[in-house]
Amino acid sequence: MTGVEVCAVVLAAGEGQRLRPLTELLPKALCPVGNVALLDRALTRIAGLGLTGPARVAVNAAYLAEQVVAHVGDRAHLSVEPDGPLGTSGGIGRLRGWIDGRGALIGNADAYLADPRREPGKDIAALLEGWTGDTVRMLTRPMPEGATGGFSGHRFAGFSLLPWRYVRVLPDQPGNLVRTAWRPAEAAGELELITYDGLYVDTGTPADYLTANLHAAAGLTDPTATLTGRATESVIGAHAAVHGTVTRCVIWPGATVHEGETLHDAVRAGENLTVPARVDSMNRLTTPIRLIAEETA
Incomplete structure (x- = not known):
């Protein structure tokens, strides 16, 4: 696909503050989507x-x-940032010695991508095709009509490609690639936008996390789960127990929905942690409402 030597980095250091309290239990990169950790989805794609x-x-x-x-x-290869997340730029800067002259394919672990061809990696292969190692490339989706910001009417879709000459100057300190690489490349006429034709969801909020799960595997129940209640359009994790009624929900591995409970458009973790998301009049997930630790009635 390209004559330039390339390595890959999956960014998995973030706190996932908007997904709290779920991310008090698991780092965002390990939150399951369709019963598969987001990080594993990224590694499979690469x-x-x-x-x-x-x-x-x-x-x-x-x-x-x-x-x-x-x-x-x-x-x-693991790069641990002991003093807290360095951000997308600092995380790459800390890996300069490991990258060592190569181009870097960089993916966000919390990006959910779904290509209709269902061939892992093929959907982002266009990032590498014909690449000379001179430009910065970014996987993008067209922005909704009327939306502002982004890059020439497009928004980032989870993966980018940096040449070594951009990587080698990234400082090993907190920062983000928007300011240290993407905008400078755009200003220099060295940013190439590669359109992604599949679905992209940034799973950073409970609503978007639920959207990704329902797209990936609505109706999936792990064989080790116990289901004595009713589950509709939901994802039930390994060793979970559903004795109540769940609709359009994600039930984490090992979680319990008790008899008499009814959950709708929510994530359940553990015995009684419920993270809900609001649904608009067209039955689409929108912005999340409050995060609550709910005692079982």
Whole structure:
């Protein structure tokens, strides 16, 4: 696809503040979508491009880093940020020695991408096709009509590609790629926007996280789950127990929905942690309402 040597970095250091209290239990990168950790979805997508193993793939970690480190194991090079997340730019800057002259394919672990072809990696392969190593490339989706910001009417869709000459000057300190790489490349006429034809969801809010799950696997119940109640258009995780009624919900692995409980458009974790999301008149998930730790009635 490209004659330039490329490595991959999955950014998994963020705190996921908007997903609290779920992310008090798991780092955002390990939150399951369709019963698969977001981080594993990213690693599978990158593997579809032939990028595997600690020599070619790196994962950074900061918030609840021990969980990320244990989950990744020897599948990738691990870069731990002990003083807290360095942001998208600082995380790459800290990996300069490992990247070592290569181009860097960078993906956000919390990005949910769904390509209709269902071929891992093929959907983002256009980022690498014909790349000379001179430009910054960004996977994008067209912005909704009337929306502002973005890049020439497009918004970032989870993955970007940086040449070494951009990587080598990134400082090992807090910062984001918008300011240190993407905007400078845009100003220099060196930013290429690659349109992504599939669905992209930034899973940063409870509503968007639920949207991604329902798109990925609505109606999925793990074989190890116990279902004595009723589940409609929901995702039920491993060893979960649903004795009540759930509709358009995500029930995390090991979670319980008690007899007599009714949940709608929500995420349940543990025995009684419920994170709801509001639904508009067209039955579409919108902005999240409050996050609550709910005692079982």
